[in-house]
Amino acid sequence: MHEFKLWAPRPNKVSVQICNQLHPMEGPDEHGMWHALVETCGPGDDYGFVLDDDPQAWPDPRSKWQPNGVHGLSRIYDQKAFHWRDQFWQGPPLTGAIIYEMHIGTFTKDGTFDSAITKLHELQALGVTHIEVMPVAAYAGDRGWGYDGVALFAVTENYGGPEALKRFVDACHDTGLAVLLDVVYNHFGPVGNYTGKYGPYVTNRHITPWGDAINFEEAGSDEVRRFFCDNALMWMRDFHFDGLRLDAVHEFMDRSALHFMEQLSAEVDVASATLGRRLVLIAESDLNDPRIVTPREARGYGMDAQWSDDFHHALFTILHCDEGGKGYYDDFGSLDKLVKSLKDIFVYDGVYSKYRKRRHGRPVIGLSAHHFIGFIQNHDQVGNRATGDRLEHIIGLDKAKVAAGIVLTSPFTPMIFQGEEFAASTPFQYFADHEDEEMAKLVSAGRKKEFAAFGWDDGLIPDPEDRETFLRSKLNWDEVHQDYHADMLDWFTKLIHIRRASPSLNDGDTAHTQIIFEPEDKWLVMERGQVKVLTNLGSKPAEFDVPSGYRLIAQSRPEVTIEGEKAKLPPNTFAILSSEEAPE
Incomplete structure (x- = not known):
């Protein structure tokens, strides 16, 4: 026996087709809801909805399982059948996360x-506390980044389906790793989205980079908001995720008195109390608006953290100086911008942006830096480069080590991208598998045109639709303990373990971060409590004072020397001094 529920205000009649039989549904009620109780079906049975006089059976917008792809029938899935081993799991706090x-x-x-x-123990040994998994909701095609999901309640079969995902999360918890899931609530993918047959999930009143915006504020928006809130709660309740990362929240078009993010935050807090587990929400936003991570009680949206793009841009343009005329990087490129990001979080906090041609952002006041995720690589910043080249490919090993040092000693919550920890030789390129041939051609041509404008030879730009582009992007784990890859892995491991053991480096109060720097010689000293971070990105050696009681605990190159009260760093070198008591 199974009860079917469906929000479908658009059709005049609805039946559920199961086992080749049609069962008329009762409805709609005043909210557009339909119901049917079918006695002769249960988990494992395939079904679809027949709308009006269309003989086609369409997949359920809330389908928990799409074993035959997003165009096929839905399958009844029993969320309670899996045997979990993590009953006593309590994830680590985000404030001390890696x-x-x-x-x-x-x-x-x-x-x-x-x-x-099979690789989780390597991440545990590295010192990782949280894994953030890129989207796994079902999408069209057999490969992709995951941001074109259309069956948002179903797990893609490309990675193994729902039971395999539960095994993965359970294994992560067994290894001591929390798991966050990247979710996309700002658009549906272009292929396989059938929600429009049922109701107004999107609106043409607002346009996003992907087309019509999600309907968070107009007629029918109560049920649309319920759809996305229920989706978020499902991942945390039924799949035991410890939190979510919300993609591009600046594309949420919502003028409601209660913003969608505020509603979601409140419901997740209730779920956390009910489940007895710590649950978190992380936003991606380029608004530079601290209200995103301000508590609801202080009239904010209540997200626990957000990605800090200004920090990335400021750091990258200091490490790599050949990015002129390339969009948002034009707003950065000087050492004082990096210093401002470390001290004030937003570089653009109400000041004029050359790239945007207007003032942008507002100041962050009274918030811990732990509300902001700091990184030098992520899927966007690698994959959206023309050839998907990683940081070490662009600037070399020595500077990449410096970058890792700055990220992992910054006041932000640090994040690293897969393979970064061992300077992976493989790129991470943009790849997709659009089943519609015309769309595939448009994506491939658009990618070439986009980068041709920046002077790239279109013959060097990988075709996103070519399967080889996907295969090239797979990590090569055989190289991890070889040559410079092993050197980089040792460096990341050392930095992470230093950070996790240091009270000074775990202090998110930016008032406790003091910085002096020399823009001409490109050196910087960041003092965080009892830890002093020395960085020399100049072309000649630099000398720094070593206060009494401080010792050298990490150096990116062996040529760092301490003589008396002076530390000498060669170019492109990073070092950490500490007066904290050494951990046992």
Whole structure:
């Protein structure tokens, strides 16, 4: 027996087709809801909805399982059948987190949840506390980044389906790793989205980079908001995720008195109390608006953290100086911008942006830096480069080590991208598998045109639709303990363990971060409590004072020397001095 519920205000009659039989549904009620109780079906049975006089059976917008792809029938799935082993799991706090962003399809050669489990102990040894998994909701095609999901309640079969995802999360918790899931609530993918047949999930009153905006504020928006809130709660309740990362919240078009993010935050707090587990929400936003992470009680939206793009841009343009005329990087490129990001979080906090041609952002006041995620690589900043080249490919090993040092000693909550920890030789390129041939051609041509404008030879730009582009992006785990890859892994491991053991480096109060710098010689000293971070990105050696009681605890190159009260760093070198008591 199974009860079917469906929000479908658009059709005049609805039946559920199951086992080749049609069962008329009762409705709609005043909210557009339909119901049917079918005695002769249960988990494992395939079904679809027949709307009006269309003989086609369409998948359920809330389908929990799409075993035959997003165009096929839905399958009844029993969320309670899986045997969990994490009954006493309590995830670590986000304030002390080391986040590791992962794309399941390229993390291992097999590209599945089960194969990813085999590498969890390596992440544990590295010192990672949280894994952030790129989207896993079902999408059209057999490969992609995951941001074109259309069956948002179903797990893509490309990685193993719902049971495999539960095995992965359970194994993460067994290894001591919290798991966050990247979710996309700002658009549906262009292929396989059938929600429009049922109701007004999107609106043409607002336009996003992907087309019509999600309907968060107009007629029918109560049920649309319920759809996305229920989706978020499902991942945390039924799949035991410890939190979510919300993609591009600046594309949420919502003028409601109660913003969608505020509603979601409140409901997640209730779920956390009910489940007895710590649950978090992380936003991606380019608004530079601190209200995103301000508590609801202080009239904010209540997100626990957000990605800090200004910090990335400021750091990258100091490390790599050949980015002129390339969009938002034109707003950065000087050492004082990096210093401002470390001290004030937003570089653009109400000041004029050359790139945007207007003032942008507002100041962050009274918020811990732990509300902001700091990184030098992520899927966007690598994959959206023309050839998907990683940081070490662009600036070399020495500077990449400096970048890692700055990220992992910054006041922000640090995040690293898969393979960054061992300077992976493989790129991470943009890849997709659009089943519609015309769309595939448009995507491929658009990618070439986009980068041709920046002077790239279109013959060097990988074709997103070519399967080889996807295969090239898979990590090569055989290289991890070889040559410079092993050197970088040792460096990341050392930095992470230093950070996790240091009270000074775990202090999110930016008032306790003091910085002096020399823009001409490109050196910087960041003092965080009892830790002094020395950075020399100049072309000649630099000398720094070593206060009494401080000792050298990390250096990116062996040429760092301490003589008396002076530390000498060669170019492109990073070092940490500390007067904290050494951990036992």
